[in-house]
Amino acid sequence: MKFNTKTxxxxxxxxxxxxxxxxxxxxxxxxxxxxxxxxHKGFEYSRSGNPTxxxxxxxxxxxxxxxxxxxxxSGLAAIDAIMKLLKPGDEVISTNDLYGGTYRLFTKIxxxxxxxxxxxxxxxxxxxxxxVNDKTKLIWVETPTNPMMNIIxxxxxxxxxxxxxxxxxxxxxxxxxxxxxxxxxxxxxxxHSATKYLGGHSDVVMGALVVKDKELAERLYFIQNASxxxxxxxxxxxxxxxxxxxxxxxxRHCENGKAVAEYLAKHPKIEKVYWPGFExxxxxxxxxxxxxxxxxxxxxxxxGNNYEEAxxxxxxxxxxxxxxxxxxxxxxxxxxxxxxxxxxxxKEREKTGVVDxxxxxxxxxxxxxxLIADLEQAIG
Ligand SMILES: *Cc1c(COP(=O)(O)O)cnc(C)c1O
Numbered sequence: 366m367k368f369n370t371k372t373x374x375x376x377x378x379x380x381x382x383x384x385x386x387x388x389x390x391x392x393x394x395x396x397x398x399x400x401x402x403x404x405h406k407g408f409e410y411s412r413s414g415n416p417t418x419x420x421x422x423x424x425x426x427x428x429x430x431x432x433x434x435x436x437x438x439s440g441l442a443a444i445d446a447i448m449k450l451l452k453p454g455d456e457v458i459s460t461n462d463l464y465g466g467t468y469r470l471f472t473k474i475x476x477x478x479x480x481x482x483x484x485x486x487x488x489x490x491x492x493x494x495x496x497v498n499d500k501t502k503l504i505w506v507e508t509p510t511n512p513m514m515n516i517i518x519x520x521x522x523x524x525x526x527x528x529x530x531x532x533x534x535x536x537x538x539x540x541x542x543x544x545x546x547x548x549x550x551x552x553x554x555x556x557h558s559a560t561k562y563l564g565g566h567s568d569v570v571m572g573a574l575v576v577k578d579k580e581l582a583e584r585l586y587f588i589q590n591a592s593x594x595x596x597x598x599x600x601x602x603x604x605x606x607x608x609x610x611x612x613x614x615x616x617r618h619c620e621n622g623k624a625v626a627e628y629l630a631k632h633p634k635i636e637k638v639y640w641p642g643f644e645x646x647x648x649x650x651x652x653x654x655x656x657x658x659x660x661x662x663x664x665x666x667x668x669g670n671n672y673e674e675a676x677x678x679x680x681x682x683x684x685x686x687x688x689x690x691x692x693x694x695x696x697x698x699x700x701x702x703x704x705x706x707x708x709x710x711x712k713e714r715e716k717t718g719v720v721d722x723x724x725x726x727x728x729x730x731x732x733x734x735x736l737i738a739d740l741e742q743a744i745g
Pocket of ligand 1: 441467
């Protein structure tokens with residue numbers, strides 16, 4: 366099956382043997398009857414497994430070209446499960462420009478459990494190897510990065526990970542498998558905040574992991590069940606429904622993203638636009654190689670880098686909603702320094718480019734003329 370067919374049919378064969386419903390039923394149940402102790406039909410308790418969630422997990426595996434999918438109660442719960450593969454004393458090399466909540470989980474929770482993190486700029490992937498030692502157990506890659514839209518060379522990171530026998534995980538939330546498929550490039554684990562593009566309708570919080578290796582899948586499944594951060598059947602159904610239009614939504618996100626990026630780049634009040642589709646983007650060549658298109662996420666800074674002016678712009682927007690999150694059908698705007706990245710100290714965030722006037726857009730799938738007109742009236 367090719368990708369557009371997989372988003373609709375991947376792992377969905379015969380989801381309802383009882384009545385043949387095309388969508389899997391929402392099995393709103395915590396437990397399952399047994400004829401004799403252990404005599405069940407594949408499910409015994411909904412933390413351990415639920416048929417609606419299982420249908421979604423098969424869909425996740427299919428669209429990422431993996432073998433095993435796991436669904437969690439949030440993206441951070443999915444990352445938390447990966448981190449529980451590690452032990453005190455282990456070391457992690459992570460990109461320094463990453464989702465603020467991931468940074469908080471790493472530094473405020475897992476550093477306390479004795480795991481050491483090296484946060485580095487991975488735009489030059491050769492730098493990863495400088496931090497490898499015999500305690501390094503995981504390389505954490507987020508690409509495109511949030512919110513600076515840097516692109517990390519996944520294949521190069523994979524070659525370093527394989528050489529030193531280190532696990533490599535990719536947060537594929539921004540790109541989605543429509544744009545890039547890290548498992549195909551040799552990554553061990555793909556992670557998603559399914560809250561974003563996979564769900565696509567800003568109505569669910571959910572996380573996903575996909576792997577190819579059976580032993581790794583079993584370890585992660587053990588953690589999923591033992592720690593228990595699973596998602597419910599209703600949310601599983603909603604994300605499964607969202608997934609079925611991922612490819613057409615992404616196509617429009619990319620088209621609208623390009624038009625908005627080009628509009629902003631020409632605007633006299635704008636200093637710089639961060640979008641990997643520009644030839645002037647420092648990692649454009651890698652983006653072109655490892656991604657099928659450039660997505661609908663854009664960041665920009667205004668001339669003079671004025672905090673109050675940036676706040677005024679995001680307040681003035683009418684079609685773009687000022688809100689956390691991204692990846693839904695509706696366009697959203699955010700001010701990372703005061704919102705998503707407020708948990709990163711100012712000095713740290715400015716090192717990566719998250720300055721006071723940085724505004725991040727999640728360009729939705731509305732008519733692009735309306736989006737540009739909205740930006741025009743808000744920026745002035
Ligand atoms: C939102 C997000 C997360 C966290 O996911 P939640 O579903 O909010 O827990 C992780 N990584 C990236 C890139 C995100 O955008």
